[in-house]
Amino acid sequence: MMTWVRHSTTGAIGAAIGIAGVLLALHARREGLNLWTDYITGLSQASIYTGTLAAGVSAWEARRTHKPLVARLLVSSRPVVAVRVAHFASVAAPLALGFVIGVALLWAIGLATGVYGSPFIPWIGALVGAILAASAFGYGVSAVSRNQWYSPPLAAILFFASYVILQLLHAPNWSRALFPVIMNVDSEFVAHVSTTMFGQIVAYLSFVILVPVLIAVAAKRRRGPSGFILVATLIAGVGLGASLIGLRNGQYVTGQNPGDFVCEGARPQVCVNPGYRAGLAKLVTAFAELSQKSSDSDLIASRLEQQVEGIGDSPTRPARSLYIEDLSESGIAFSVARYVDRYGGGIACRTSEHTYDQHLANAVVQAWLSNFDELGFGGASPMEPGAAEFRRLTALGPVAARSWFGNHVRQYMSCGLTLADLP
Amino acid sequence: MAVHEPLTLSIKEATTGYRQRQIFQGLSLTLRSGITALLGPNGAGKSTLIEALATPDRLSAGSVLVNGKRVESGQSTQSYLANMGYLPQRWEAFDRFTPQECVEYVAWLKRVPKVAIRAAASAALQSVGLIDVKDDPLRRLSGGMRQRVALAESLVNNPTVLLLDEPTVGLDPEQRSLFRGSLAAQGNRIVLMSTHLTDDVQELAQRVLVVQEGRVLFDGPPDELAKRAPNTATSLRLEAGYMAVIHSTAGVR
Numbered sequence A: 001m002m003t004w005v006r007h008s009t010t011g012a013i014g015a016a017i018g019i020a021g022v023l024l025a026l027h028a029r030r031e032g033l034n035l036w037t038d039y040i041t042g043l044s045q046a047s048i049y050t051g052t053l054a055a056g057v058s059a060w061e062a063r064r065t066h067k068p069l070v071a072r073l074l075v076s077s078r079p080v081v082a083v084r085v086a087h088f089a090s091v092a093a094p095l096a097l098g099f100v101i102g103v104a105l106l107w108a109i110g111l112a113t114g115v116y117g118s119p120f121i122p123w124i125g126a127l128v129g130a131i132l133a134a135s136a137f138g139y140g141v142s143a144v145s146r147n148q149w150y151s152p153p154l155a156a157i158l159f160f161a162s163y164v165i166l167q168l169l170h171a172p173n174w175s176r177a178l179f180p181v182i183m184n185v186d187s188e189f190v191a192h193v194s195t196t197m198f199g200q201i202v203a204y205l206s207f208v209i210l211v212p213v214l215i216a217v218a219a220k221r222r223r224g225p226s227g228f229i230l231v232a233t234l235i236a237g238v239g240l241g242a243s244l245i246g247l248r249n250g251q252y253v254t255g256q257n258p259g260d261f262v263c264e265g266a267r268p269q270v271c272v273n274p275g276y277r278a279g280l281a282k283l284v285t286a287f288a289e290l291s292q293k294s295s296d297s298d299l300i301a302s303r304l305e306q307q308v309e310g311i312g313d314s315p316t317r318p319a320r321s322l323y324i325e326d327l328s329e330s331g332i333a334f335s336v337a338r339y340v341d342r343y344g345g346g347i348a349c350r351t352s353e354h355t356y357d358q359h360l361a362n363a364v365v366q367a368w369l370s371n372f373d374e375l376g377f378g379g380a381s382p383m384e385p386g387a388a389e390f391r392r393l394t395a396l397g398p399v400a401a402r403s404w405f406g407n408h409v410r411q412y413m414s415c416g417l418t419l420a421d422l423p
Numbered sequence B: 001m002a003v004h005e006p007l008t009l010s011i012k013e014a015t016t017g018y019r020q021r022q023i024f025q026g027l028s029l030t031l032r033s034g035i036t037a038l039l040g041p042n043g044a045g046k047s048t049l050i051e052a053l054a055t056p057d058r059l060s061a062g063s064v065l066v067n068g069k070r071v072e073s074g075q076s077t078q079s080y081l082a083n084m085g086y087l088p089q090r091w092e093a094f095d096r097f098t099p100q101e102c103v104e105y106v107a108w109l110k111r112v113p114k115v116a117i118r119a120a121a122s123a124a125l126q127s128v129g130l131i132d133v134k135d136d137p138l139r140r141l142s143g144g145m146r147q148r149v150a151l152a153e154s155l156v157n158n159p160t161v162l163l164l165d166e167p168t169v170g171l172d173p174e175q176r177s178l179f180r181g182s183l184a185a186q187g188n189r190i191v192l193m194s195t196h197l198t199d200d201v202q203e204l205a206q207r208v209l210v211v212q213e214g215r216v217l218f219d220g221p222p223d224e225l226a227k228r229a230p231n232t233a234t235s236l237r238l239e240a241g242y243m244a245v246i247h248s249t250a251g252v253r
Helices: A002-007 A010-027 A036-045 A047-074 A080-115 A121-144 A151-168 A173-180 A194-219 A223-247 A275-294 A327-342 A346-351 A356-369 A387-394 A399-413 B046-053 B075-082 B098-108 B114-127 B143-155 B172-183 B197-204 B223-229 B236-245
Strands: A190-192 A254-256 A261-263 A269-272 A301-306 A320-322 B009-016 B023-030 B034-039 B061-066 B084-087 B161-165 B190-196 B207-212 B215-220
Touching: A002 A010, A002 A275, A002 B098, A010 A036, A010 A047, A010 A080, A010 B034, A036 A080, A036 A121, A036 B009, A036 B114, A047 A080, A047 A121, A047 B034, A047 B098, A080 A121, A080 A194, A121 A151, A151 A173, A151 B215, A173 A194, A173 B034, A173 B143, A190 B190, A194 A223, A261 A275, A261 B046, A269 A320, A275 A356, A275 A387, A275 A399, A320 A327, A320 B223, A327 A346, A327 A356, A327 B114, A346 A356, A387 B207, B023 B046, B023 B061, B023 B215, B034 B046, B034 B197, B046 B084, B075 B084, B084 B143, B098 B143, B114 B143, B143 B161, B143 B215, B172 B197, B190 B197, B197 B223, B207 B223, B207 B236, B215 B223, B215 B236, B223 B236
Parallel strands: A269 A301, A301 A320, B034 B190, B034 B207, B084 B161, B161 B190
Antiparallel strands: A190 A254, A261 A269, B009 B023, B009 B061, B207 B215
């Protein structure tokens, strides 16, 4: 088998898959953050590309070696099924190995750069299974298309197109989870649904063995019961995996806050997951500024805890939620904006009838409070509604601004401000 | 693996061919130790007969017997295949392999014990005079060398039965001479070799089978075939004898 591996095209592609995995995983890192969960997200999002590559190159390798292999299989004294499976293993193993080496490299990079957390191993297992299954897909397409010159591109295109079609059809989640492309997003604030991942591993690996076994059995002139029993067992394996996936409807993660916090600051005290520690000082500064702007109001809580989304979660009382996307300057401002939107006048604007003018005034104040000018008031022409008001508000000195907000805080919190109320 | 005791290889009441076209129907013959040449025009059924012996489980009807014992599916077929070497007419190569790797792979397929594979492959390559190029990429070898790699593949399991389908076709005279030299050393096995070349028969064979349209027209030693030549003065007596046989209507079944 090592001879096959040594001369296989899949060795180079395995290396490419490993490199692509590392690069995309590193690319998935959010600014200021170095989390294993982001690496996993990157590796997962690479799977459509690595899977397509694996399908194409496996079909290529199957086609390239088809004739000499079949000629020797005719007179092999080893069981044809075993030889076929060994051949497929030599095609697919370098691809999976390339991925695993990529993960190991990522591990080393993570260690060297102080990455937070550790990978969830069943997730990695499912990703390895997905690459093998994509390889088996290509190997099978090559056999079905009779190992023609067009078999490799056909396998790659079919793999990619099948994935796109599954998404466009909005197929049920469990059926999409059966396809060997895993595009889920990992986070520090999730619990992993390992049943789905184990289901994928069982389904993928059964499929991986099923394909070469089917090719071998189909080529036999005289088929004994053992071949059928093996095929039936492997189909049952795919079925078992699919059932496990179906059990949790293909769900990969579910919201959960481990409640593991590091905290800094006094008013408010800002608490984040240890993986986000690097942004703590900047967050404390940003929320201190918000606290200053909104003094004597209920807008700021004494303690903020990082949560899944900032909305719809449950921080420990009397703390409030804090949602962080990344630790860039705009990311920090966005966190403040999300907080203001959740706990400021935004809720009132959404939950009852208000005029356009009131919505606009609320947006201007939120942009000023959070330093996050999402709607671009600062850059807009003064003739644009809200632009002049925003500029006047931001031009106020700290004392005047705090005084103005103190006088209008009740109107703001009830979404009752109009543009005319703004300075 | 030691060469087994002298055996007989028989095909009995065999019907074989391709899809709708059955070339041999009810064919029976027995082969013994030594080189048997299989002569016949194109489409006469030479390759079909060799393939039938190489893959007994693909016979439409009839059976292959080793020492009178029928090769049936399962264990006995695997045992038969483990002791059989086959060089097909069109040898397909793993071009990226070296000769050593090609031969080692076939050794593995033939269940040569793992510890003996390397030595068996080297011995097979030595016997066909390719030990010096055993680690060169196959694609760099000449046609004659590749053909000898194919022969080494068929020899690696030290088979009792060696089936060679036109092994010298496409070789230049020097390569053919080298190839014949390699093959001549294999005479202690049951060797069945199809060929178009009466030179091969003259130099190598102890027995000749002439087939045409699914019938065995001649079965005997080369000298006997040469005697069928109408003009005994010609220097190409064997070829003339062969021509006489295939143009005669009287055949041997």
